Amino acid sequence: MEERTRNSGDVASGLILAALGLYIVLQARHWDYLVPDGPGAGFFPLWYGIAMIVLSLAVLASGLRRRTAPAPAAHWSKPGRALSAWLAFAVSIALCKPLGLLASFALLTFFITGVLYRRPLRVAAVVAISSAAGLYLVFPLLLGMSLPVGFLGF
Amino acid sequence: MDILGGLVHGFAVAFEPLNLLWCFVGVLLGTLVGIMPGLGPPATIAMLLPLTFKMSPAGAIIMLAGIYYGAKYGGSTTSILLNMPGESASVVTCLDGYQMARKGRAGPALGIAAIASFVAGTFGVLGLMLVAPPLAKLALSFSSPEYFGLMALGLAMVVLLAGRSMLKALLAALVGLWIASVGTDLFSATSRFTFGEVELLSGIDFVVVAIGVFALGEVFGNMETHDGIRMQPMPKGLRNLLPTLQDLKDCRFAFVNGSVIGFLVGVLPGAGSTIASFLSYGVEKAVSRRREQFGTGVIEGVAAPEGANNSETGGALVPLLTLGIPGSGTTAILLAALVLWGFRPGPLFIPDNPGLFWGLVASMYIGNVMLLVLNLPLVPLFAQVLRTPSYVLYPLILGVSMIGVYSTSSSLFDLWLLAGFGLLGYLMRKLEYPAAPLILALALGNDFERALRQSLMMSEGSLSILVTRPISAVMLSLAALVLLIPVFGRVNAWRLQALEQE
Numbered sequence: 001m002e003e004r005t006r007n008s009g010d011v012a013s014g015l016i017l018a019a020l021g022l023y024i025v026l027q028a029r030h031w032d033y034l035v036p037d038g039p040g041a042g043f044f045p046l047w048y049g050i051a052m053i054v055l056s057l058a059v060l061a062s063g064l065r066r067r068t069a070p071a072p073a074a075h076w077s078k079p080g081r082a083l084s085a086w087l088a089f090a091v092s093i094a095l096c097k098p099l100g101l102l103a104s105f106a107l108l109t110f111f112i113t114g115v116l117y118r119r120p121l122r123v124a125a126v127v128a129i130s131s132a133a134g135l136y137l138v139f140p141l142l143l144g145m146s147l148p149v150g151f152l153g154f
Numbered sequence: 155m156d157i158l159g160g161l162v163h164g165f166a167v168a169f170e171p172l173n174l175l176w177c178f179v180g181v182l183l184g185t186l187v188g189i190m191p192g193l194g195p196p197a198t199i200a201m202l203l204p205l206t207f208k209m210s211p212a213g214a215i216i217m218l219a220g221i222y223y224g225a226k227y228g229g230s231t232t233s234i235l236l237n238m239p240g241e242s243a244s245v246v247t248c249l250d251g252y253q254m255a256r257k258g259r260a261g262p263a264l265g266i267a268a269i270a271s272f273v274a275g276t277f278g279v280l281g282l283m284l285v286a287p288p289l290a291k292l293a294l295s296f297s298s299p300e301y302f303g304l305m306a307l308g309l310a311m312v313v314l315l316a317g318r319s320m321l322k323a324l325l326a327a328l329v330g331l332w333i334a335s336v337g338t339d340l341f342s343a344t345s346r347f348t349f350g351e352v353e354l355l356s357g358i359d360f361v362v363v364a365i366g367v368f369a370l371g372e373v374f375g376n377m378e379t380h381d382g383i384r385m386q387p388m389p390k391g392l393r394n395l396l397p398t399l400q401d402l403k404d405c406r407f408a409f410v411n412g413s414v415i416g417f418l419v420g421v422l423p424g425a426g427s428t429i430a431s432f433l434s435y436g437v438e439k440a441v442s443r444r445r446e447q448f449g450t451g452v453i454e455g456v457a458a459p460e461g462a463n464n465s466e467t468g469g470a471l472v473p474l475l476t477l478g479i480p481g482s483g484t485t486a487i488l489l490a491a492l493v494l495w496g497f498r499p500g501p502l503f504i505p506d507n508p509g510l511f512w513g514l515v516a517s518m519y520i521g522n523v524m525l526l527v528l529n530l531p532l533v534p535l536f537a538q539v540l541r542t543p544s545y546v547l548y549p550l551i552l553g554v555s556m557i558g559v560y561s562t563s564s565s566l567f568d569l570w571l572l573a574g575f576g577l578l579g580y581l582m583r584k585l586e587y588p589a590a591p592l593i594l595a596l597a598l599g600n601d602f603e604r605a606l607r608q609s610l611m612m613s614e615g616s617l618s619i620l621v622t623r624p625i626s627a628v629m630l631s632l633a634a635l636v637l638l639i640p641v642f643g644r645v646n647a648w649r650l651q652a653l654e655q656e
Contacts, residue, residue, distance in 0.1 A: 027347060032344075044335070048331050049332075081379075089552055105549070116377065143205070
């Protein structure tokens, strides 16, 4: 299971990094390689871009070689939980502008506690409100930091 | 300034009431972070870094260093009580520490861990104090080619010991170099890899990447499961935490072994405290008269690795402060912190900032005493932190990370970058790409490129300058040798065996 996930991960990451390496090399070719003073802006990126392509192709090849061996189907429930948390985090950043940072953080906490950790909604609400209040006390109030404020005024 | 004069000056700085407070806050936070499985010192230091911008640099470095070495003390608690290391440096402590706890000797195990940490931690600071100033003087003769060689060797060592696959570690380092290149070129003012975004012209903030890859990556990784924690019974009362005289006698060699090995390994870039504790445990087992009992609850098996991982801290600060070359993810973040506060770690750091260097050294002596006092009687109280539910802890880490990043630039764009790097950190964990080479390459990236380009300017474009100057030639040869290690079967087998222990 883990082996299968790793092999497909190696193939995918090898492809992505090879593409990134290619992008770096193509971009670096637009910049000076050598100028009268010495190396230009494109010198260093060109070389690490080439190295990235070579190494990522090696990772890709090793992933493909191991993939030929049969392996049980990958299990995606664990990454699913982590990726849901990440998605909720990204949504809370999107909500920072309209709702303010503290309110969007409270919603994120409510989601994590209530949905991902399956606590009763009352517990989730208490955790969300008290965590946001704690952050408010420490950062804006005690340390005087200014945070994004939403239409609710906090 | 001589060593004694420097130390007197340092104690004057460290004993300022506010600096004492920051030292206490640092070691306390470090202990708590060390106890908490899944939240390491690099993540914590990265998260708290933005909050230090309003502090005095001396107070800030004293606090961050306190977190760094304090976590080493705390890490043993979970190893002994849960058989689950609070941080990677305490992995080896599980072997005998947990067995001692199962036999009802959790108290002496925790006690000897604190005492060994104190003895070896103090030795490490002594080593830092004695070795750093002369090394800095030597490094004054270094020029761009030598720095390029040193940084190449540092990166190669981290790549060697960061993960099972050196290919992946190298790729992580290259991605770090690429992120460091984003923004305006140092020499020609050409904008590179900015995707037309004005916000990227000044580059990507180190803090955003460090918090994303370390803190968020760890949190998302830990959120994959919500397994409960089963702790061994905690001894009550100070008397039950103190090791017996026989225990202390049994650990005499372990204290020396841990102190010396820890410091020497710390000075080497890339090796880190996990390797130090592993080596120290191996040496202790090899010379012990009861080596066959190791792994069944032998007290030296706790003292040696715990000592080594604390002594390593003093060693790791030597190349960071005297050469500006960090050897691990955590010291890379400390390097970035010093640069962000306006300092330039390197040969001139000690003569230019004696108050900061000697203040840090003196604070580490004080911090080690604080940690001993805190850890012996209060360890049962600290262990209660383990009862904090994940659904409270993880959202709080996410919230502090958001606020930390926002406070550095007041930019929502940086929060989006944080989300991106958080995902990258999680995927790297999942796909077994080590984070340390990325962070180290990011921290060194601009200096690495600058040193290379300046070297080539000095030689009018000829790469031969890198191999005709003796120091850079030796460093680059060693770096090449290190990267060729997978070719040598037996040495690579040792490397993989060492990494297995992590």
